[in-house]
Amino acid sequence: MENIYKIIWTDFALDELADTFEYLETFFGEKELKFLANEIEKVISIIAKNPLAFQISIKKSVHKIVIAKYNTMYYKIVGETVEIVSFFSNRQHPDKANY
Template identity: 40%
Template sequence: MEFKKKIIWSPEAKEDLENILDYLMFRWGIAITSRFLFHTEKMVTQIAINPKQYPIFSFKKRIRRCVLTKQNTIYYRVKNERVEIVRIFDTRQNPNNLRILFETKE
């Protein structure tokens, strides 16, 4: 049995989440924001328990993706006994922006 891995949030992923929560609070209020946050925590826990359950997005950078909502996708990588949440990407953006985000990463 594999144990739950430690989750590390990159500064960019923290900022992504904060921006999403600010937008939801402004546009939709506390109920929707709380529901989104609960769902995010649930999905991150699933990633921590079984990080290989989601498909690989970039073999070269070892990044996987987890569809969080129709509008947001979590990108993460597994490093030994931890999982690094790299970004939370708004899928309504130009997909080229996603490629650019990961060009400067290790």
Template identity: 30%
Template sequence: MDVIWSAKARITYFKVMDYLQENWTKNEMRQFSQRTEIVIRALKKNPEIFKQSEKHTNIRRAIIDKNNSLFYQVDAVNQKLYLLSFFDNRQNPEKLNLA
């Protein structure tokens, strides 16, 4: 299964990395990066492992860690996994815009 990062996924991923760099240590940055890779590998093997969004049933939410989630879509016909956005779970969910 091919993994395709949207522009928003890239931007939000690097925002998390920037935040970790400014406020935490390189160890936390490395852990977030490793957890993200582990989740993406798991998604490639079993893309439906995580729960569907209640609001958007074609979008799923993967938990990276207690503070961060990854929203993604699966195109099973074309064997593509679209990474849509990373989201800080401590934010107001109303701020989440997957469009």
């Protein structure tokens, strides 16, 4: 039986995600929102089954995955839990990324 990790989002990551959804809704519409939501679901499904599937970021305890080229999700593994710590919009200056 495969091990499924629990996924939790930090408040910071949820705020970034909300900002991203608001931006997409304002400038691109429902189609882009649905596309991003589907991509996030795919990535979360992979991470829940195999959190080591994606590369380590500059901070060695944090993994990163680029989602739909405009967003990068950062997460760390804590026991049997995967904690999403940031959902960074790549439209921002890279120096703003915390990971």
